[in-house]
Amino acid sequence: MSRAVQHPKKRGKLLGIHAVAAKARVSIATVSRTINRVPTVNPQMAKRVWAAIDELGYVPNIQARALGSGRSGVLGLVISEITNPFFPELIQGFEDVALASGYEILVSSTNYDPKRMELCIRRMLERKVEGVAVMTFGIEQPLVEELAERDVPLVFVDAGPERPGISLIKVNYHHGVRQGVQHLAALGHRKIGFISGPMHLHSARSRAEAFSLSLAECGIKPRAKWMLEGDHTMEGGIRAMEQILDSADRPTAVMCSNDMTALGVLHKAYRVGLRVPDDLSVVGFDDIHMAEVMIPPLTSIRMSRLDLAQAAITALRAHVEGTGPQREYQVDTRLVVRESTGYPPGAMTDLVKNGKAEPARRR
Amino acid sequence: MSRAVQHPKKRGKLLGIHAVAAKARVSIATVSRTINRVPTVNPQMAKRVWAAIDELGYVPNIQARALGSGRSGVLGLVISEITNPFFPELIQGFEDVALASGYEILVSSTNYDPKRMELCIRRMLERKVEGVAVMTFGIEQPLVEELAERDVPLVFVDAGPERPGISLIKVNYHHGVRQGVQHLAALGHRKIGFISGPMHLHSARSRAEAFSLSLAECGIKPRAKWMLEGDHTMEGGIRAMEQILDSADRPTAVMCSNDMTALGVLHKAYRVGLRVPDDLSVVGFDDIHMAEVMIPPLTSIRMSRLDLAQAAITALRAHVEGTGPQREYQVDTRLVVRESTGYPPGAMTDLVKNGKAEPARRR
DNA sequence: GGGACCTAAGAAAACGCTTTCTTGTCCGTT
DNA sequence: AACGGACAAGAAAGCGTTTTCTTAGGTCCC
Structure with missing residues (x-):
């Protein structure tokens, strides 16, 4: 086998894999094979190559690699x-x-x-x-x-x-959404609103449908006026909440198609002095990390990233x-219950009056 | 000039720039020059080249380009x-x-x-x-x-x-921090805490120093026990806030070295029933988009991204x-004042008692 | 009208790798 | 001892661009 000299670079300095090859006294092919852990290279040589790589601080050029390998x-x-x-x-x-x-x-x-x-x-x-x-x-x-x-x-x-x-x-939106709706229904909510994402997006429709379906399953009739369209942003949540506030017959709970929307709702509620969950229950979707520290911590439907x-x-x-x-x-x-959901307004006092339950104490 | 044929590819199909060159009946060099808008190419040819590029839906291989040009x-x-x-x-x-x-x-x-x-x-x-x-x-x-x-x-x-x-x-941390401290001082705060980032990070130290300096400028003596170390996360903010709550002599206001920390503080305050800003004022740092919708909206020091x-x-x-x-x-x-900062507890009543001011009404 | 110059476009040499093709060695067979 | 096969490593041919080097035509000017 002849000496491994191929592309001598100007100024005498070799670059990249050639430098490594020269230093390890092998051909560039062997260097390449070593780096790519091709099993047929002699361990002796491999050691020399790795040593050279180390000494020179060689870092392969990923673009050249991609070009050469086609991957x-x-x-x-x-x-x-x-x-x-x-x-x-x-x-x-x-x-x-x-x-x-x-x-x-x-x-x-x-x-x-x-x-x-x-x-x-x-x-x-x-x-x-x-x-x-x-x-x-x-x-x-x-x-x-x-x-x-x-x-x-x-x-x-x-x-x-x-x-x-x-x-x-x-x-499987339906699973989580159903849990959410059932959770609200169990608390006594019958008037539940939904703030969707932009309805031209498929996933927004999927989530909205899952909501309607779940509502029906609980024997609650969906009301179109409580189906608002948001846009997955806080601002969209705020706007949707404003619409809800404007209407005479307000829902007692709102589900949002993502947590940012819920954040907007929470914010707007705070602005107008509505207490969550006492006056309004809110359920989010996604369960972003921050949901846990919102005020109050947000009940949300988790989709694992x-x-x-x-x-x-x-x-x-x-x-x-x-x-x-x-x-x-x-x-x-799946549903993650936190503290943004509670009994609908009035329910507690009714229950207490009837001696059916203790008023729920929130932390 | 001879015909432009260079690298015929297997299966007869040309790839990439070669295909374009063939279709436009020019050399690959000309294609390259056209794409890179070298001014010397004949507009006629350029038009042919662009047409070919369009027809073929040609997209240059960026790795090859990087390799060839060295950039x-x-x-x-x-x-x-x-x-x-x-x-x-x-x-x-x-x-x-x-x-x-x-x-x-x-x-x-x-x-x-x-x-x-x-x-x-x-x-x-x-x-x-x-x-x-x-x-x-x-x-x-x-x-x-x-x-x-x-x-x-x-x-x-x-x-x-x-x-x-x-x-x-x-x-220039000092500018914003000073504004923050002055804002708090103007409201009547004298007991101001600071939750820093990890002190081994330079920027954390810079911010903490800016705080101490600003405090001194307002004639307030910094107290070591109110200088807590956080870690730029919500959890860190919560932990720091717990320390503050544990201490007998609590600050009436807290500055945080970022908004996530402030979020943690807000959360913990909510948890223990402390009202912000009535019982505690909070100032954040960074002014992330979300600061605006926190509950309450966070006064923060803005650093423009x-x-x-x-x-x-x-x-x-x-x-x-x-x-x-x-x-x-x-x-x-620079400081952005929102609603997480207000008079220190007691101040309002004192002022009212002395007939010096109306109690401030928060929205 | 024929050099001396320009100019524009083609040919070909990089760019730094991977991978196929070759070749030299070493073994095992017969 | 001659031959064939394995095997490991070197040589060389790409990969798809850019860029340098060449060269074919035109111009210009005396």
Whole structure:
């Protein structure tokens, strides 16, 4: 075997893998194989190579690697907006799971803006991601098409086009929502409102439907005037709450389709001097970390970020690595009872009058 | 000029730039030049090229581009933890500014974990970022060294090693903190506590010092027992608040070194039935978006995320593009008064008794 | 009208890896 | 002892761009 000299660089200095090869007195191929843990390299040589890598502080150029191997090792994550606390928690989960599977992630947010959405797609395409999880809670059609056409494995939440290479994560909203409604009904509520997300988004409709269904199950007739449309933001919650306050016949409890909306409701209630839960019960959705310290701590329907991330990455990997791609994955939701829900106003005194129950003491 | 055929790909299909070149009947060099808007290409040809790009839906491979040009066009952003709402807001700003300057960003969080920190560095190095903004509010020494040694332009907040290629963003904590302390003092508070961040972080110390200094300026003697150490989380705020509650001589107002801490304080106060601001005034720091809807809305010291992002990217660009790199950049802070601050307990009645003032009515 | 220059576009050489192709060795067979 | 197969490591061919180097045409000017 001849000496390993290949690309002498200007100024005599070798760069990157060549420098390592020279220092370890092996060929660059061997260095590459060592780094990639190809089992056939002689342990002796491997040791030399690692030593050289160490001494030189060599860090592989990931772009060159991607180019050479044709694999980027990156999974994309498209979210709605990073400033909604639900998403950072999701990102964290996604990153942890991805890392454990040997992938890096590329996060991009649409900000509900078509321009940004295009940017998202372009980024994913330019970076040659191996798969994309679209967790915007509202499938953006053009985005889908563009990616699907190029055979990028995709995973959506709730709903998405039926096509090979595309998986779905079905969130069982009904379970959690039913628990929530039953919880309220059990407390004595009959007048329950719902603040949805933007109704043009699929997940918003899913959640609203789950609510109507659950209501019916409890024998409560849904009233259209108590179905408000929010937009997943605090401001939307505040506006919806204002509508509720304006109406003559107010609900005694409100469910929100996410925790930010609930936060807005809580805020507005505080503003007008309505006590939660004494005057109004509030239920959130998502159970973001902060729900626990809201005032009062928010009863919410939990959707595990980790489960979601886990499912998404499992789905993507299944496609990328060709290991039995499944079309659907399930994620459950469940009620977490805290202190934003209580008896409807008047109920307590009635009960006490009738000697049927002790007044509930809140901490 | 000869026909432009260069790399015929297997299966007859050309890929990437070659396909475009073939379709437009030009050489790949011309395609590249067109895309990069080199002014010397014939408009005629350029039009043909763009048409071909359009028809083929060609998207350049960004890794190949980075490799060929030696420029990644990526700026790194290292943050502490993505689940603290301050950071997503910062990321958003950073991304917007970067985008406007023609850069992409790579965000990585340390999670206060040395292992993760190493991962951060490695990522930045592997991806060949052109500069890194370290906004962890606590300079991690090893991280710095590794990057600085490789001549990656860096920008820190508050403090960092004095070295070429490294810039600093000096946050004027004193301005905002002084306003906060004066605000409290004006309301009549003399017993003011402070919950800092982890004192081993530089920015935590800076904020604490600004507080002590401001206190002195108002002629109030700082009391060590009212200087608590938090950790920038809600939980830390809760713990600190517990300490405050345990002490016999409680402060009438508390300043927190970030809003999450304040949120914890608010929560704990609620838990024990302390009314804010009637029984205790609370001032936050950062003024995250959510501060506005906390219960009660939080008086906070605002540090503009956009200013921070702007300064960071300006600094980095100055180094990368060699346009008069400056060592220091300034960012200011200022008080935003909301409803978590009021007269100290007793003050109102005293004043009323003495006929000096009307009791303040809160909305 | 024929050099001396420009100019614009093609050819080809990087860029830093991965991976296939080759080749030299060492063994086991017969 | 000659031959074939394994095996490990080097050589070299990509990967998809950018960029340098060349070269084919035009202009200009005397």
